[in-house]
Amino acid sequence: MSxxxxxxxxxxxxxxxxxxxxxxxxxxxxxxxxxxxVKEIARALKISSAKVYGVAxxxxxxxxxxxxxxxxxxxxxxxxxxKGSSQSLNIACEVLKIKPGQTTKDGLFSLETVACMxxxxxxxxxxxxxxxxxxxxxxxxxxxISEIREKEKKNEGK
Amino acid sequence: MKVYVNGKEVEAKxxxxxxxxxxxxxxxxxxxxxMEGKIPSGACRICVVEIEGQANLVPxxxxxxxxxxxxxxxxxxxxxxxxxxxELLLSSHPDDCLYCDKQDSCELLFLxxxxxxxxxxxxxxxxNLKPDFSSPSIIRDPNKCILCGKCVRVCEEVQGIGCIDFIxxxxxxxxxxxxxxxxxxxxxxxxxQCVNICPTGALMENNNIMMVKKAIESGxxxxxxxxxxxxxSLGEEFGFPAGKDVDGLMVSALKEMGFKAVFDTSFAADLTxxxxxxxxxxxxxxxxKDMPMxxxxxxxxxxxxxxxxxxxxxxxxxxxxxxxxxxxIIKSYYAKKNKIDPKDIVVVSIMPCTAKKFEIRRENMExxxxxxxxxxxxxxxxxxxxxxxxxxxxxxxxxxxxxSGAGKIFGSSGGVCEAALRxxxxxxxxxxxxxxDFESVRGMEGVKKTEVxxxxxxxxxxxxxxxGNIKNILESPDFKNEFDFIEVMACxxxxxxxxxxxxVKNKKTLAERMKALYEIDKSENIRTSHSNSAVKFLYEDFxxxxxxxxxxxxxxxxxxxxxxADK
Ligand code: SF4
Ligand code: SF4
Ligand code: SF4
Ligand code: FES
Numbered sequence: 001m002s003x004x005x006x007x008x009x010x011x012x013x014x015x016x017x018x019x020x021x022x023x024x025x026x027x028x029x030x031x032x033x034x035x036x037x038v039k040e041i042a043r044a045l046k047i048s049s050a051k052v053y054g055v056a057x058x059x060x061x062x063x064x065x066x067x068x069x070x071x072x073x074x075x076x077x078x079x080x081x082x083k084g085s086s087q088s089l090n091i092a093c094e095v096l097k098i099k100p101g102q103t104t105k106d107g108l109f110s111l112e113t114v115a116c117m118x119x120x121x122x123x124x125x126x127x128x129x130x131x132x133x134x135x136x137x138x139x140x141x142x143x144x145i146s147e148i149r150e151k152e153k154k155n156e157g158k
Numbered sequence: 159m160k161v162y163v164n165g166k167e168v169e170a171k172x173x174x175x176x177x178x179x180x181x182x183x184x185x186x187x188x189x190x191x192x193m194e195g196k197i198p199s200g201a202c203r204i205c206v207v208e209i210e211g212q213a214n215l216v217p218x219x220x221x222x223x224x225x226x227x228x229x230x231x232x233x234x235x236x237x238x239x240x241x242x243x244x245e246l247l248l249s250s251h252p253d254d255c256l257y258c259d260k261q262d263s264c265e266l267l268f269l270x271x272x273x274x275x276x277x278x279x280x281x282x283x284x285x286n287l288k289p290d291f292s293s294p295s296i297i298r299d300p301n302k303c304i305l306c307g308k309c310v311r312v313c314e315e316v317q318g319i320g321c322i323d324f325i326x327x328x329x330x331x332x333x334x335x336x337x338x339x340x341x342x343x344x345x346x347x348x349x350x351q352c353v354n355i356c357p358t359g360a361l362m363e364n365n366n367i368m369m370v371k372k373a374i375e376s377g378x379x380x381x382x383x384x385x386x387x388x389x390x391s392l393g394e395e396f397g398f399p400a401g402k403d404v405d406g407l408m409v410s411a412l413k414e415m416g417f418k419a420v421f422d423t424s425f426a427a428d429l430t431x432x433x434x435x436x437x438x439x440x441x442x443x444x445x446x447k448d449m450p451m452x453x454x455x456x457x458x459x460x461x462x463x464x465x466x467x468x469x470x471x472x473x474x475x476x477x478x479x480x481x482x483x484x485x486x487i488i489k490s491y492y493a494k495k496n497k498i499d500p501k502d503i504v505v506v507s508i509m510p511c512t513a514k515k516f517e518i519r520r521e522n523m524e525x526x527x528x529x530x531x532x533x534x535x536x537x538x539x540x541x542x543x544x545x546x547x548x549x550x551x552x553x554x555x556x557x558x559x560x561x562s563g564a565g566k567i568f569g570s571s572g573g574v575c576e577a578a579l580r581x582x583x584x585x586x587x588x589x590x591x592x593x594x595d596f597e598s599v600r601g602m603e604g605v606k607k608t609e610v611x612x613x614x615x616x617x618x619x620x621x622x623x624x625x626g627n628i629k630n631i632l633e634s635p636d637f638k639n640e641f642d643f644i645e646v647m648a649c650x651x652x653x654x655x656x657x658x659x660x661x662v663k664n665k666k667t668l669a670e671r672m673k674a675l676y677e678i679d680k681s682e683n684i685r686t687s688h689s690n691s692a693v694k695f696l697y698e699d700f701x702x703x704x705x706x707x708x709x710x711x712x713x714x715x716x717x718x719x720x721x722x723a724d725k
Binding site for chain 2: 053
């Protein structure tokens, strides 16, 4: 909450042109753009929440759910695409039962696509919490996810 | 300056758009996104015309006219381009016309017919978006939306609400609410202005005809009441000119369809005035607490206060709106008099309004069971196969059929205020005003003002319609000193332009409806609410006095602070 406040404070008296930088800073600070933040920005800029949400959803860069404990990014750059990254994405969606931009109900995983991670030599590549996993296949990805789940289950038991 | 339209020389003024020149010449140009008096958005391009010497067709709604311009509005190029635009719109539109409530007034369908679209040239890509049935007032089907943007603009620019906007982009672009929430949990006030302006079936009222039909068939004691603004607009749906008062035909039609009794909500408007004028006088006498006092008969406005400016909740009159009052009296007084179990009574109100559908479901209100719009009534009349034009006119039933001219003008912005002043004056002085008419609060302007002197007390009155206008007033620092009493109607011009009225096809329609109400008032012998003998009798026989114990119970209500998803 205070993170939102400080961004709003910084853009005090700002006009509508600052909507996007405000959204970006909120996302930077919170990891996502919360409903509270949308409403606060709307109030500050004297526009409707629907307008803020409308602008935010126009751009793919904003997410509206908090990041999961494990944030999976799937590269959709050309090199990865050619080597079948869409398959990794489909598998991730299927196994996690979420779409890009969403977070699983248990808060464990979130999913996102990126234009290019700059790791084309590893194509197709994904990253989990910033760590790269190259030459991804459907099998490998399924295994990665289930390993994380196992690990978390064990931790929970402790 | 001189310009040429299809070869004919015509006069034009600098600064005009091509469209306004063409309209002044009565040249037909289709528009979908154009809004009279608003900055053009140029979203749809259906209004394209050809200008000699220019390579591309231009949208006439946003293109300025220049000296000597030669415009062609019906060249093969123009007609082909328009046809293609329609075909493209249809390529992502469901082929639902047969099942669509909008079919007899859909602009997209009319254009497709007019331009002879009779095959599918483009690949069909229907979007499969989720319709929103959550609101008691309006239904949104984004699949039928052509993204003209008019609903978004009317909601934001005219009503000052902004609960809907464009979200996402490209093929996934649609009109929606913040956080993709359903509209019933947002700040939407249910005014239906978006429904009135939508060219397609993407926005429609929540239709309750079948429920009412079922209630009638169930053998229950189903009674109807009709609002002041309905009788001067319903006729349009049956080919009468706007403003034609079809009161008698409407009553007959309702009887024909099986309503046991038909009452006039204008009677209850008179009752409202007795209560509301008394309340105003009392507030003024008791040292001006919670002033200015606001009217409370428009449920769109009431929800607005409850959502956007909760500090002013105490300023709202506690009077229920007329149809709620009447429902309440029917289920108490009338039921007892006629020895009917109130549980067997079903009250149906015919309203110019979509917000009334929300109001009847308000917390602790059980006065009215169903509310139908003017449009729904017209449709219901045709479902029942009633030959409307050839009915024998009938009068509304007693004891709630009598009304004054003051009750009838409730349907126009300014009417409630005028009616209240007539009676407030009488309450304080015991005499009637020498001149009953308050011309300065009549007409379509969004903000009107007047003043009356009652026994040396000056009452400063404001009349506001279109919620965007009241927003500006409430934000001005000393509006509290400027007014003692403010009438607010959500819809621009008042209920004659309500979200449930027949779709307006002609600029003059609204003025005609409004004029008709004032003409009825003028021709009436009884022009003040306090001289309505049926109202007087109701007080003698049952209620006692205005603001009395029974009134408090049956005719007044309370408000709440609403929290909504987008505020
Ligand atoms: S009903 Fe009124 S408030 Fe609600 S979306 Fe439509 S225009 Fe806006
Ligand atoms: S819902 Fe209707 S008015 Fe709104 S953008 Fe779509 S077609 Fe236009
Ligand atoms: S102005 Fe009349 S029609 Fe419009 S929302 Fe209010 S009560 Fe309904
Ligand atoms: S009416 Fe001119 S662009 Fe839509």
